[in-house]
Amino acid sequence: MSNWPELEQKYFMRTFERLPVTLVRGQGARVWDEDGREYLDFVGGWAVTSLGHCHPAVVGAVSEQAGTLIQVSNQFYTVPQIRLAELLVQNSCLDKVFFCNSGAEANEGAVKLARRYGKRYLNGAYEVITATDSFHGRTLAMVAATGQSKHQKPYLPLPAGFVNVAYNSVDAIKAAASDQTCAVMLEPVQGEGGVNLPDNDYLAAVRAWCDQAGILLILDEIQTGVGRTGTLFAYEHYGVEPDIMTLAKGLASGIPIGAILAKDRASVFTPGEHGSTFGGNPLACAAAYATLKFIIDNDISGNANRMGQYLTAGLERLKQKFQFITDVRGRGLLVALELAGDIAQSVVMACLERGLLVNRLKPNALRFMPPLIIGNDEVDEALVILDTVLSTIAG
Ligand SMILES: Cc1ncc(COP(=O)(O)O)c(C=O)c1O
Numbered sequence: 001m002s003n004w005p006e007l008e009q010k011y012f013m014r015t016f017e018r019l020p021v022t023l024v025r026g027q028g029a030r031v032w033d034e035d036g037r038e039y040l041d042f043v044g045g046w047a048v049t050s051l052g053h054c055h056p057a058v059v060g061a062v063s064e065q066a067g068t069l070i071q072v073s074n075q076f077y078t079v080p081q082i083r084l085a086e087l088l089v090q091n092s093c094l095d096k097v098f099f100c101n102s103g104a105e106a107n108e109g110a111v112k113l114a115r116r117y118g119k120r121y122l123n124g125a126y127e128v129i130t131a132t133d134s135f136h137g138r139t140l141a142m143v144a145a146t147g148q149s150k151h152q153k154p155y156l157p158l159p160a161g162f163v164n165v166a167y168n169s170v171d172a173i174k175a176a177a178s179d180q181t182c183a184v185m186l187e188p189v190q191g192e193g194g195v196n197l198p199d200n201d202y203l204a205a206v207r208a209w210c211d212q213a214g215i216l217l218i219l220d221e222i223q224t225g226v227g228r229t230g231t232l233f234a235y236e237h238y239g240v241e242p243d244i245m246t247l248a249k250g251l252a253s254g255i256p257i258g259a260i261l262a263k264d265r266a267s268v269f270t271p272g273e274h275g276s277t278f279g280g281n282p283l284a285c286a287a288a289y290a291t292l293k294f295i296i297d298n299d300i301s302g303n304a305n306r307m308g309q310y311l312t313a314g315l316e317r318l319k320q321k322f323q324f325i326t327d328v329r330g331r332g333l334l335v336a337l338e339l340a341g342d343i344a345q346s347v348v349m350a351c352l353e354r355g356l357l358v359n360r361l362k363p364n365a366l367r368f369m370p371p372l373i374i375g376n377d378e379v380d381e382a383l384v385i386l387d388t389v390l391s392t393i394a395g
Contacts, residue, residue, distance in 0.1 A: 004034075019352055026053025029371050029378050031357070042370040042382055043357045047191065047223050047334065050250035050300070051291055052371035058253045061290035062283065071281045080285035087292055092233060093241040094261035098269070099280030103222035103248035104137025106258035109274055110185070110218050110244045111141060113260065115161075116268045117216055118182030125182040125215070131167035133193030136185065136220055145185060148193065168198060170205040183216040183244075188234035191223035195329055195336035195367060203238040216243040216266055222258075223334065226250040227295045227372050230305030230332030237331065250372070255287035295372070301332075304372040307379060308332040311368060314383040322390050335368045336361055343393060350389040356382055 004022045021039075025032045029052050031041050041053070051058055065080065072078060085097040100106050111128055118125035130136065132147035140159055143151050147164030163181075165172035173184055184206055190196035210217045219242035224234035228250055231237055235245070243266040248258040258279070278284070295301060312328055315337055319325040327338035339347070342363035351358050361367035370378070 019348070021352065028052040028055075029374050037355070039352070039355050039357050040378060040381055040385075041357045042368045043359045044369045044371050045254060046249070046359070047228060047369040048249045049254050050226055050228070050372045051253045051294060052373050053254070055253060055291075055294070055373070057290045057294045058255075058287050061286045062255065065283050065286035068282070070283045071278065073277070074275060074280065078280070078282050078285070080282045080289060081280040084280075084285045084289045084292070087289060087296075088247075088259065088261060091292075091296055092245070092261060093235070093263075094245055095264040096262050096267040098260045098274065099285065100258040100260070100276045101256050101278050101284075102137070102258045103220075103246065104139045104142045104258075105276070105279075106222065106246035106248050106260050107136045107142050107145065107185070107220055108139055109258075109260045110220075110246050111145070111161075111183070112274060113244060113262060113266065113269060114183035114185075114216050114218060116273065117266055120268055122182055122214065123179070125180050126161050127163060127178065127180045127182060128161060128218070129163045129165060129173050129176050129181060129184045131186055131190070132164050133167055133190055133196060134164070134185075134187055134220075135190070135192035136187075137222075167193075167196060168202050170202065170209055173206060174209060177213060177215075181213070181215055183218050184210055185218040185220060187220045187222075187224065188238060189224050189229060189331050189334060191334065191367075192361075194362065194365065195334055197329060197331060198238065200238075203235070203240045207240040210243075218242060218244040218246070220246050222246055222248045224331075226292065227301035227304050228332055228334050228369070230301055230308055232296070232301050234331070251291065252284055252288035253291040255284050257284040257288050300372045303374075304332040307370075307372075307374055307376070308335060310376060311335055311379050311382075314379060315386075318383070318387060318390060321387075322394055324394070325390075330368075333368070333370055333372055333374075337366045337368070339364045339366070347386075347389055347393065350392065351385055354385045354388065356385040358382075358386075 130145045134147045136142040136145040144158035144162040163176045165176045225247045245261045315328040324340040344360040359367040
């Protein structure tokens, strides 16, 4: 057997802090390492494997498409791309779609679209207001959009045109706006920044103010979209409609894809102004169509809502038991558990030893983002392991 960690160290850039496990197979909510050890996967490829690992609907669609047509240039019409665009439009408040390959790329495209809108309708306004503790991706412009200094500092100076203001404050947005502002970009629930929920009236107030100011509202639903928070899109919880929405992560249950969706009035690209070699290729679109259709037809968002409540209730019981749990928060199957000290990494390691994968969100917080198809038994199993681990820590 090869020493994969040693080989990784030799050949791979030092970008990831990996856990000492080499995963080789997955099925449903479970993965196996090279020694055949089984793990319950509550990381889900970072909120990606919406239908779990190797779901038959996705495997079937990918296998069939791989044997039919994988890639052609976007000079030509392809059926999976158009079918997926139609399904997204029929099931969202948006009218037009563009496909790319990742979340950061979708957000970059969304900002380009907002700048085109600014050029056309707002005297060249180009600035985008975003929130502190947001996360919008790793490209240079998205690092500037991401309101976290740890992501920005190593890459200064950053591209101009972004203003980061406090989350949950419409006044902060108003104060930062100028005649150069073309859009506000927010996550409906902040994922990487801490699973931070918006105040109930925040997004509606931002929407109302954007309308008044004549600027666009971009919702980054890369982590929250496609059922994750218990509705197909998180904007549905808050009674608002974005002008532009971005998706990626769970859209194709593991095959890379990103999407920009826009209302007709904001869909202002003209031919040649934006593009992508791989974006919307038949393979990724077939996987996304199979994922999205399964989620819609089987009300998997409803399952995420129920299982989210079940998981949160179980975590609340643990909070009653262990005083060092300071908060349980989330929406659907995007849930965080906050701890009194910086012990998240040791909890992650102890869970790993007992066959549960969880994410260290912060030094003092864990995040749970299992597949949306999980059932009560799997939640119970995770809660038992957590209880055991936390009991050991409590001493
Ligand atoms: C809300 C949000 N936006 C954008 C991104 C970036 O997506 P990607 O890693 O696919 O570029 C992420 C990734 O975690 C995210 O959570």
